[in-house]
């Protein structure tokens with residue numbers, strides 16, 4: 001499932017479509033394009049030129065010159081492809097450009113989204129960019145297991161199940177620790193490891209590349225000390241951690 005690193009790589013792919021003018025739009029998949037009926041996105045975007053590509057958490061959007069913004073989400077298995085050589089039966093949404101190129105949301109599972117002028121008011125700040133004071137406030141408040149809080153996209157956005165386990169292992173924090181019990185230095189360390197884990201995952205190609213992720217699994221052992229990993233459901237998701245170095 002795409003997390004922040006996958007969305008950031010997709011955003012970088014979107015950059016190769018900037019400066020190009022939209023001449024046609026295939027928005028006939030009314031599930032992927034909900035709530036827009038077929039033709040609505042096409043009418044709004046045709047004739048406009050893509051200007052900038054942004055991301056917050058797992059959400060991406062393209063601004064146009066003098067026109068509406070286009071929000072894109074990869075869902076569980078979507079990919080952004082710019083100038084593909086062939087069409088695919090999994091192409092759910094397509095922008096065609098005046099130079100003959102195309103931008104495609106290719107998604108086998110059909111859980112991606114394309115939407116005009118997306119509303120991000122319910123989405124927290126991006127996990128890779130949130131400031132120290134805001135991180136302390138948003139992550140340290142209340143009494144939730146820290147793993148559940150990291151997954152709460154309203155608190156900060158972009159962290160999924162794998163990245164959360166990787167971050168907590170790097171920061172040597174148990175996923176069951178309660179947010180209100182974390183000290184300022186715990187929270188600051190956690191934020192450093194959020195940024196480090198995200199940067200590494202973007203560079204290496206995704207959340208699955210983390211050192212701890214390779215060890216995650218039944219009979220998994222801690223890459224740091226060889227201790228057998230614990231496993232439980234926390235925040236609704238299967239969670240692994242090392243009881244020795246994540247007290």
Ligand SMILES: [Zn+2]
Pocket residue numbers: 222223224225226227242243244245246
């Ligand atoms: Zn360990």
